[in-house]
Amino acid sequence: MDDRTCAVTLYDTPAAERLYEMLPLELTFEDFNGTEKIGYLPQPLDTGEGANGVDPAVGDLCLYAPWGNLCIFYQDSGYSDGLLPLGRIETGMDLITEMDSPFTATLEAAPSILVAYFSCTGNTEAVAGRLSDRLAADLYEIVPEDPYTSADLDYSDPSSRASQEQNDAAARPAISDEVTGMEGYDVVFLGYPIWWGQAPPIISTFLEHYDFEGKTIVPFCTSGSSGIGASATDLHGLAPSTSWLSGRRFSGTVTASELAEWVSELSLPEGTVSAKAA
Structure with missing residues (x-):
């Protein structure tokens, strides 16, 4: 699956801006709980606004603040404390969903x-x-x-x-x-x-x-x-x-x-x- 891509839109929030400033990032993701793929950031992400929790849906990119990991949801999930929305997967969600073993993802700023x-x-x-x-x-x-x-x-x-x-x-x-x-x-x-x-x-x-x-x-x-x-x-x-x-x-x-x-x-x-x- 080398060189297959997906597009992510980051929200206009302080936490998402700080994630953008960390790019490029190469992370290893693995399945968690049958609802999401999680990858750990190399350093803590200062959320600034805190993380009160959300009800994540398919395609949501979130930070789980207590563990310091990114979560890409491929299934709708119930409310979870500590989740902070960062963005949305716009295209290529099927690629992420089909990954049933650990995979690496390189996140880079896309051309406008x-x-x-x-x-x-x-x-x-x-x-x-x-x-x-x-x-x-x-x-x-x-x-x-x-x-x-x-x-x-x-x-x-x-x-x-x-x-x-x-x-x-x-x-x-x-x-x-x-x-x-x-x-x-x-x-x-x-x-x-x-x-x-x-x-x-x-x-x-x-x-x-x-x-x-x-x-x-x-x-x-x-x-x-x-x-x-x-x-x-x-x-x-x-x-x-x-x-x-x-x-x-x-x-x-x-x-x-x-x-x-x-x-x-x-x-x-x-x-x-x-x-x-x-």
Whole structure:
């Protein structure tokens, strides 16, 4: 089970912040009481606020203060004194549950991920939503300030708005709002439909509006038949100081498992919570 990963979200509490400051950590977990996996921290975690106890549910990450160990609950459990909630397992809970022998887990700060997308007919929106769920990432829709109508998207009409914009290299349709905290994201998945073999001009607007230096961009697109082709590489010049990974074309009906397989093949920046059999 080497290199299999799960995602954990830590709560915005003093104790969770102190745990975050201890990362990276390599802990050995073992089964306890048929309800949880427990691993002992190398040093006491100052809870600050104390630990009064909770009723833990599947996926809860808690500190058991009297023993100084982390608990990952794979079964709902009754109230227990001394438990302090620290976070939640967002993805990969099945991996933790199936571990029936001691296993090691390396906890590291994960890269902050944004899935940004532009969608007119809902296909790209559907893919972006599944991808965001898989990555436990934030989701941002690129919404044009002047929304597209059906007539605007009539590709057979050379006078339609989409046709004219696509034929104008200087076209930069305005975007209605901003990404909150763009500077805090390490990875941006960027999704769009294919228009005449290229990304819509509003994607250029998006790329030129923010500073992507030091970030990683992963493009993906949707179309009925066209591949991603040069649509992605043609965007590289708009954010030259970023690391671009190879993109892929999907249909609107792509499954979550197919997206997970694609993500597993990407060389994303390190920083995940991983578990492997000991």
